[in-house]
Amino acid sequence: MxxxxxxxxxxxxxxxxxxxxxxxxxxxxxxxxxxxxxxxxxxxxxxxxxxxxxxxxxxxxxxxxxxxxxxxxxxxxxxxxxxxxxxxxxxxxxxxxxxxxxxxxxxxxxxxxxxxxxxxxxxxxxxxxxxxxxxxxxxRGLCPTCGANWNRETCDCRKEPANPAFQKLKTLKTNDSKR
Ligand SMILES: [Zn+2]
Ligand SMILES: [Zn+2]
Known part of the structure; x- marks a missing residue:
């Protein structure tokens, strides 16, 4: 128009x-x-x-x-x-x-x-x-490797490396438990 x-x-x-x-x-x-x-x-x-x-x-x-x-x-x-x-x-x-x-x-x-x-x-x-x-x-998005829609299906691709921020958190936790 x-x-x-x-x-x-x-x-x-x-x-x-x-x-x-x-x-x-x-x-x-x-x-x-x-x-x-x-x-x-x-x-x-x-x-x-x-x-x-x-x-x-x-x-x-x-x-x-x-x-x-x-x-x-x-x-x-x-x-x-x-x-x-x-x-x-x-x-x-x-x-x-x-x-x-x-x-x-x-x-x-x-x-x-x-x-x-x-x-x-x-x-x-x-x-x-x-x-x-x-x-x-x-x-959940798509698998970056095979493109599977993770909302509907699972795939056998290797799991994505964990988010570094979370990994750090994990390390901290492990250190804590060692004390
Ligand atoms: Zn979506
Ligand atoms: Zn996949």
Whole structure:
């Protein structure tokens, strides 16, 4: 959905509901695998001079890949975002100077007075994810040797060397018991 900012009043609100089919993976191995249901986006747009302030709220179920076992799991998305957009100066024919804009967040989604809401929502969905995505705290992950999913099966690979921190703890304990 493209929004023509210059046609909006100084303050406006809109709601957009994205159907599950809307989400497309753009890269292999992306964290977000798709939508589990409609994704609702509520947007408030305020204009101040040539700047626009976008306040958004996103709600919906998404499907996320677990960092440990790589299996998809449902994630309840309920996040807000805040963006500042700067309208690009329109380039008139015959003008000698063309102002180049920095490629920063403020101008990324805007061309002329149009903004691509889809691109914003897509980016915000990724930004709203936690640093670490795990299907559950107790997820055991995959065997680094054979790739077996340790949540579902066991394998005969040699056990990973214990975490050095724990090993130290063990040594300390042994020393203690010798006293
Ligand atoms: Zn997992
Ligand atoms: Zn294994």
């Amino acid at each position: 493209r929004i023509e900012l210059n046609k909006l009043p100084d303050e406006s609100e809109l709601t957009e509901v994205y159907a599950p089919e809307w989400w497309r993976s753009e890269q292999e191995g992306e964290q977000v695998l798709g939508l589990d249901g409609p994704l609702q986006v509520r947007l408030k747009i305020l204009r101040t001079g040539t700047k626009y302030i976008l306040e958004g709220e996103m709600k919906g179920g998404i499907r996320v890949r677990c960092d440990r076992c790589l299996e998809p799991y449902p994630f309840d998305l309920d996040a807000g975002f805040h963006l500042y957009l700067q309208a690009t100066p329109s380039v008139q024919k015959g003008e000698t100077e063309v102002e180049l804009l920095d490629e920063d967040m403020e101008v990324e989604f805007i061309s002329g007075d149009e903004v691509d809401l889809d691109a914003i929502v897509r980016e915000q969905v990724f930004l709203s994810l936690p640093m670490k995505n795990v299907c559950r705290e107790s997820c």
